[in-house]
Amino acid sequence: MQKLILAAAAAALILSSPAFAQNAQEQLDQRYDRALAAGYKALFLCSAIANAERNGTTRTPESVMQWELTGIQSPLDQIVGELPYEIERSAVTGSLESVSIVYENAAVRTALHKPMDGCKIQPIGFDPGDKRGAPPPAADVPPSREIDPMMLNIAEKRVDVGAAFTQKYGEGRTTVVTVLHKGKHAGEQYADGFFAKTPQRTWSVAKSIAATLVGAAVYRGEADVNASAGLGADENDPRRAITIDHALRMASGRYTDTPGNRTDPLYYGGATVQESMTHWPLIHAPGTVYRYANNDTLAATQAIRDTFKDHPPAEFFAKVGMHDTVAETDWQGDYILSSQVWSTSRDLAKLGQLMLNDGVLPNGERVLPEGWVDYITTPSGPQPDGPLGYGAGWWLINTSEGIPPDTFAALGNRGQILVVVPSRDIVIVRRGEDPAGIRFDFVSFTRDILAALEE
Incomplete structure (x- = not known):
């Protein structure tokens, strides 16, 4: 009996040991x-x-x-x-x-x-096999297929973008490059198997799209960037002091479990925006510390969530002419505007052109507040370490040699790049599927494009 007890105790010890727990x-x-x-x-x-x-x-x-x-x-x-x-x-x-x-x-x-x-x-x-959780069916109405007038409007000077498809700017894998100069088509090239209508996931370029949708809500009088983003349990929760502006500037002060705020449970695990974004605690006073976080962008867009019923992202995309862009949602219907937007290079170029025009469409209709571009490109909050600055949902390329100081960009994982150069009236889009750990040198690429289009 004693041997049995000792054996049982030994087994219990093994089961409770760190090695077993680790296994x-x-x-x-x-x-x-x-x-x-x-x-x-x-x-x-x-x-x-x-x-x-x-x-x-x-x-x-x-x-x-x-x-x-x-x-x-x-x-x-x-x-x-x-x-x-x-x-x-x-x-x-x-x-x-x-x-x-x-x-x-x-x-x-x-x-x-x-x-x-x-x-x-x-x-x-x-x-x-149980489709009760499936979204309701919808009419499969194809988007407009009219010829894109922007791409028929050819710039006087064109640029060869082929170097982006070599190893000159790193060991990335470029799929498409589109360049606009003065609102006209100045250069474009595609990898084999990719075409004008081929969408790719924007990854964090979606954060700049999200900031633009916030701007549209502000223009309609449905949002205020200085208002609370609505975080926290109630009015007594210190997180209620986090504003939409703080969230757009990655300055909410909330904790994130990893630098860059990996949100795998939301992106691939089937968690919802509400359950994955809202609960993180405050560890710094809002507006005092920069920390890049998917959850901050999600907080900013959740703050305008009620406006999407009457003004969904698709409505805005249609106005801008981004007919080949889709903003996807979690399974409960909340937009994942920190990453999960699918768009073409030409559609992103149109977004860049909208920024050049300070929120005014080619037909003269204003869709963003006057001065919105000044707002998103003003580094009024805490700044990241490194060569790039950060505005409100857009990166600032304002300290790189050979790059005009007013240059700003939307940047995403795997080499999704949208660069806007207001002083030169140039938009540059590079799409890619770069391997993890590989960086496309978009600053050097931008510098070379600007030099090629030098007047």
Whole structure:
């Protein structure tokens, strides 16, 4: 009996030992990584293919694997390739309805597509056979297909952008470059398999889009950047002092678990904006410390959430002529405007041109407040370390040699770049699918484009 007791005690000791606990934690982490990798793959296959077809072009699963699903963050990069996928299409229209990925035994991650509205990754544990969580069907009405007048308006001087597709600016993988000069088409080139209507995920360029949507709400009188962003449990919560301006400037003072605020549970895990963004505690007084955070941009857009019912992002995109751009949402319908927007190079160029025109469309209609560009490019808040400054949702390229001091940019993961140079009336867009850890030298590229268009 004593030996049995001792054996049981020894077994209990082993089970409670750090080594066993570490092994159990490793197994849990591995399962979670596979669930995230499956969510990543399901969402990217769904969004890349469905949004391309929405625009009147095509992407194959093989193309998405080659570009969007290669060179991604570790350890997902080592997992996505081995995960089988199933694409389900409507028997009536042929449109993509869902993408499902089996990641462990019978466990499945699913992204559902709503026509004209993009894809939504469902929560871990969602049963793809139970479509009660699916978005309601919508009419599959194609966007306008008229010829883009901007791209027929050719600049007097054109520039060769081919160097962006070499290793001159780093070991990135450029998919497209578009350059506008004085509102006219000054240069463009595509990688094989990419075309004018091929959308890509903007990643954090969406943050600058989000700031622009806030500006549109301000112009309509529906928002005030100096008003509270509505964070916190109630009026007694110190987080209620965080304003929309603080959030746009990455200066909310809230804690984030990693630099850059990785939001994998939201982006690939099926968590919602509300549950993943709102709860972070305050550790600095609002407006005193810069810390780049997806959650801050999400807070700014959640502050204007009620305006989206009457003025959704699609309405704004249509006004600007960004017909091939889709803002996607979480599975509960809240826009993930920190990252999850799919857009073409030409559409982003139109956003840049809108900034050059201080929020006035080519037809003379104003959609942003007068002086809005001064607001977003004024570094009135705390600043990041390093060569770049930060305004309100836009990066400031104002200390680089050979770059005009009024230059600003929208920058996103994997080499998504939109550069606006007001003093030279130039917009530069570079899209890519750069491997993790690889940086495209957009400052040098911008400098060379400016030199080539020197008057």
